Amino acid sequence: MTDDLTWLLHRLVDRVPGSRSAVLLSADGIAKNWYGLADDEAETLAAMAGSICSLAKAVGTRFGGTPEGNVRQVLVETDGSILFVTAPSIGTVLAVLAGPGVDAATLSYEMGRLGDQLPQQLATPARQDIAAAQLGNR
Template sequence: MADDLNWLLRRLVEAVPDTHSALLLSVDGIPKYWYGLDIDNADRLAALASSMCSLANQVGKKFSADGSDGVRQVITELNEIILFVTAASAGSVLAVLAAREVDAGILSYEMQRLCTQVPAVLVTPTRYAHQGNGTR
């Protein structure tokens, strides 16, 4: 299955001009599948994207009218690149790096399309179930 998901990430990167790399990670920052990154940069980007989602969730809890903490997308524009981070599925996040020249609307659409095409595959199961007595 890993080859299938890497292929999907490659297809996303290649389909949208000025897109550099894509990474599927668990919400706790563990890289699962990636394209256009080496393992060290996949680890770094996973940690950063996970932190961005966590921060955005806290903003939602504190400042949204309904106290919602569901992140749909976080976009960070830097001098030369844009980082798109979106909730992919339960427990999973999709992060994409692109040049500033990227068409943000098309990339966002393609990211959402990827997430809706294969949601069951993108789900990251809970690492351990919590029980009432405090044991795992």
Template sequence: MADDLNWLLRRLVEAVPNTRSALLLSVDGIPKYWYGLDIDGADRLAALASSMRSLANQVGTTFSSGGAEGVRQVITELNEIILFVTAAGAGSVLAVIADQEVDAGILSYEMQRLCTQVPAVLETPARYQVAAPPSNGSR
């Protein structure tokens, strides 16, 4: 399975000119699969992308009239690169680094297409069980 996801990430990077790397991570910042990064780069990018997603989620919770419905995409433009962080499935995030010259619309489209083509594969189950709230009257 890992080879299949690495292949999909490689295909995404190679399909869109000026794209450098792609990383699939859990929402809590654990790198799962990556292309175009070494292990240290994957760890760092996973931590940063998870933080960005969390920050954007808090903005939605605080300022959206309908409450937070989840982060769809966060784009950060820097001097030389653009970082795209997209919800990839339940509990998963897709982060992509590209050069400034990338066609952001095409890259965003390809990222969304990847996430809708294989959503079940991209899901990351929670690492711990959440306790169910006590039922009424039980103490």
């Protein structure tokens, strides 16, 4: 099972002034670890971020000229918050909610640094691979 990486999310949010919360989720929108949110909020944000990332990947595949459609970053800005979404590893999405005063460049850098530092720990295997492995162990 996945290690508890909440401490990494806590460190990320603390490092960037204006950041409020962070969720590490699987590409299909399942919250794995979170910081700064209640459980139900984390699950809702994970589902939203997974959908946003999926949409961005489809745009990249269709219009970006890359068959993988890798998502570097998606930004959703509202009057009261900014949502940063990135896919640091295959099968993994990182979402950070921040206030409008956040330094976007700093937060983007720190999110990228987190993904670069720990790609193996952040990777989420595809659910089909897990099911196949479990069936093979019977």
